[in-house]
Amino acid sequence: MxxxxxxxxxxxxxxxxxxxxxxxxxxxxxxxxxxxxxxxxxxxxxxxxxxxxxxxxxxxxxxxxxxxxxxxxxxxxxxxxxxxxxxxxxxxxxxxxxxxxxxxxxxxxxxxxxxxxxxxxxxxxxxxxxxxxxxxxxxxxxxxxxxxxxxxxxxxxxxxxxxxxxxxxxxxxxxxxxxxxxxxxxxxxxxxxxxxxxxxxxxxxxxxxxxxxxxxxxxxxxxxxxxxxxxxxxxxxxxxxxxxxxxNLKGYMVGNALTDDYHDHYGVFHFMWTAGLISDQTYKLLNIFCDFQSFVHTSSACERILDIADKELGNIDPYSIFTPSCTANVTLSRNKLLKRRHSLGIIGEKYDPCTEKHSTVYFNLPEVQKALHVNPAYAPKKWETCSDAVNENWKDSESSVLHIYHELISQGLRIWIFSGDTDAVIPVASTRYNVNALKLPTVTPWHAWYDDGQVGGWTQAYKGLTFVTVRGAGHEVPLHQPKLALVLFKSFLSGRPMPTLTELNVPM
Known part of the structure; x- marks a missing residue:
């Protein structure tokens, strides 16, 4: 699609x-x-x-x-x-x-x-x-x-x-x-x-x-x-x-991350179906024609089914399925609309689902580019949030990076994976399939973590890796749940588990 x-x-x-x-x-x-x-x-x-x-x-x-x-x-x-x-x-x-x-x-x-x-x-x-x-x-x-x-x-x-x-x-x-x-x-x-x-x-x-x-x-x-x-x-x-x-590399943390083409595709289709976004028939066809496809380089057969699923989705924001999509300039192509991002807004700021449009205006201002020391000889004629030329001409893309996890876990790096649970692009289901595929021993079983007495998400610690979900967040966790994302970041840097109901937020 x-x-x-x-x-x-x-x-x-x-x-x-x-x-x-x-x-x-x-x-x-x-x-x-x-x-x-x-x-x-x-x-x-x-x-x-x-x-x-x-x-x-x-x-x-x-x-x-x-x-x-x-x-x-x-x-x-x-x-x-x-x-x-x-x-x-x-x-x-x-x-x-x-x-x-x-x-x-x-x-x-x-x-x-x-x-x-x-x-x-x-x-x-x-x-x-x-x-x-x-x-x-x-x-x-x-x-x-x-x-x-x-x-x-x-x-x-x-x-x-x-x-x-x-x-x-x-x-x-x-x-x-x-x-x-x-x-x-x-x-x-x-x-x-x-x-x-x-x-x-x-x-x-x-x-x-x-x-x-x-x-x-x-x-x-x-x-x-x-x-x-x-x-x-x-x-x-x-x-x-x-x-x-x-x-002095100590570790890394990735969110809603493309990791393994098979598990990521399987998780996307599973999530969309269980969330009621696509039909039973389309779900079956996606699993038949797309499960083993590259996320970046898909076959024509897979693309035809993806187009059908796209129509079934309707005009929602796939990056955060329960919040409004940007409806400005509705005559834009589907591709352009789906590249929009939305914002839950910060305290004191009005809700705005079209944040990407504002950045496009700001970073195209000559005075902004001058302040940021942009090289005028190489500045793009029009600054864009995403480059179609780069995306559509991407060459090598590893089908899986799970082998890198095994290599780096053995080096003792601190590795965390987090996932906003309302994202349909690389959903929490995909990430769970990937984590399970690593076959790591559990250190701390699955449990809720908290912020200000409310469940912020769920987490499980494995030998060499920590997995955290962020409740109510979409693809861009620090955008959709900025306060919870900061709690997550503090915990990652400190190397401490996510806070429980009886704990205060992680001090720094």
């Missing part, structure tokens, strides 16, 4: 001394910052400068990195009428000089004491969808876009409350990431994406050397169910070969 077939499984010259740094560029009363904030920020920069050169007292490379950090600092965002207590940076990291491939990132320090907090990378999927568009702008990032497409509001459940968060648009052709050779955009696949993401991390740590050796975690959702384990595997194998340990 198009509803499955086309869903994006998502998506300064060197300063000679520290004192010139005490002037915070472009951050005065004009941007709403008072003198006290400027003094605090000046002191923070001075301390950062001293920490840099205490660690690298005669290292010219470190000096260059500090200089580049200052250049990548985001000093003010259009439409931001509120102050923040953290620094953030954005720009490009070259991952292949010969091919001219560069990936765009946006990095947010933790709101308090970032030097003591872990570093976390977030990836969206698609393949072909932007982590800036989804993970940052409508899920777990500190800024979300208002309905006017021109202004921002703060997210009270931002994950940078407890960690330093790095968002990456990967692979090239996604968001603001680019390649000099246009053919690279239509020849992406799992293998090169993992290689380029590893190259990104190695070069990013050169740009931010103060994070070398910091506790590091990978997180993501949807097709990042491929990206995250594959990148974790690439990191582990690379460090075994080279002995280099700047990337």
């Amino acid at each position: 198009k509803a499955i077939k086309n869903w994006k499984i998502r998506k300064i010259p060197f300063l000679k001394g520290p004192w010139p740094l005490l002037r915070v560029p472009n951050q005065g009363k004009k941007e709403g910052l008072d003198r006290g904030r400027m003094v605090t920020e000046s002191r923070r920069l001075a301390v950062l400068y001293l920490l840099f050169f205490a660690a690298f007292p005669s290292d010219v490379t470190a000096a260059s990195a500090f200089e580049r950090q200052l250049q990548s600092r985001v000093t003010a965002l259009p439409g931001q009428s509120f102050n923040v207590s953290f620094a953030h940076y954005s720009g490009y990291v070259t991952v292949n000089k010969e091919a001219g491939r560069a990936l765009f990132y946006w990095f947010f320090e933790a709101t308090e004491d970032p030097a003591s907090k872990p570093l976390v990378l977030w990836l969206n999927g698609g393949p072909g969808c932007s982590s800036i568009a989804y993970g940052l702008a409508e899920e777990l990032g500190p800024f979300h876009v208002k309905a006017d497409g021109k202004s921002l509001y703060p997210n009270p459940y931002s994950w940078n409350q407890v960690a330093n968060i790095l968002f990456l648009d990967s692979p090239v052709g996604v968001g603001f990431s680019y390649a000099n050779n246009s053919q690279d955009v239509v020849t992406n696949g799992d293998k090169r994406t993992a290689q380029d993401s590893l190259a990104f991390l190695k070069n990013w740590f050169k740009l931010f050397p103060q994070y070398r050796g910091r506790e590091f975690y990978l997180t993501g959702e949807s097709y990042a169910g491929h990206y995250v384990p594959q990148l974790a595997q690439a990191i582990v194998r690379s460090q075994k070969l080279t002995g280099e340990k700047s990337i």
Whole structure:
């Protein structure tokens, strides 16, 4: 069905001394910052400068990195009428000089004491969808876009409350990431994406050397169910070969994640049928023609049945089946409508099922792109939340990454899988089939977890893996249930079980 077939499984010259740094560029009363904030920020920069050169007292490379950090600092965002207590940076990291491939990132320090907090990378999927568009702008990032497409509001459940968060648009052709050779955009696949993401991390740590050796975690959702384990595997194998340990990988967590084509398809069809979304006949035909198909490269026979199921679904939001879909511009094609996302809204914000549309307006504003240091020579003519060129031309896609789980569990990594239970794209049924296929011994049996005295979901701990469901959440858990998602994230970082009825939320 198009509803499955086309869903994006998502998506300064060197300063000679520290004192010139005490002037915070472009951050005065004009941007709403008072003198006290400027003094605090000046002191923070001075301390950062001293920490840099205490660690690298005669290292010219470190000096260059500090200089580049200052250049990548985001000093003010259009439409931001509120102050923040953290620094953030954005720009490009070259991952292949010969091919001219560069990936765009946006990095947010933790709101308090970032030097003591872990570093976390977030990836969206698609393949072909932007982590800036989804993970940052409508899920777990500190800024979300208002309905006017021109202004921002703060997210009270931002994950940078407890960690330093790095968002990456990967692979090239996604968001603001680019390649000099246009053919690279239509020849992406799992293998090169993992290689380029590893190259990104190695070069990013050169740009931010103060994070070398910091506790590091990978997180993501949807097709990042491929990206995250594959990148974790690439990191582990690379460090075994080279002995280099700047990337201190401790674990990863993925949500509503594409993991194994057979189990994921079987779970999708099972979920849609039991939820009453498709007919008995269509359910049978899906299992006959699609069970063993690739999620990315389906056969024509399977696509015909998927089209039938799409019509039976009707105009619902498959990413969250019990909430309204975006009905703006109803003349759009089915594919475009199904790429819409919806928002349950944040406290103080009106419910809005068309959040993706607002981000599209905002990130196409020239002043926003300038503030984010987007390279004007390579900026897309129109910034899009998801790239059809990347998605429709995807090359290699592993049929299963379960073997990677076994490999990395043996390395002692902390591995969590979570699932919003109202998602019909990669539903909780799919994830349960995948977890069961790993055949891991149970450590803590299935039970409810709680937040503020209410059931937040259910969880089971296995030897080497923890599985968590989030009650009432769709495909994008931090969007649909932001408070519960933050509880989940805190538990994952601490390595503690999800809170029970008699426990308080996990302290950090």
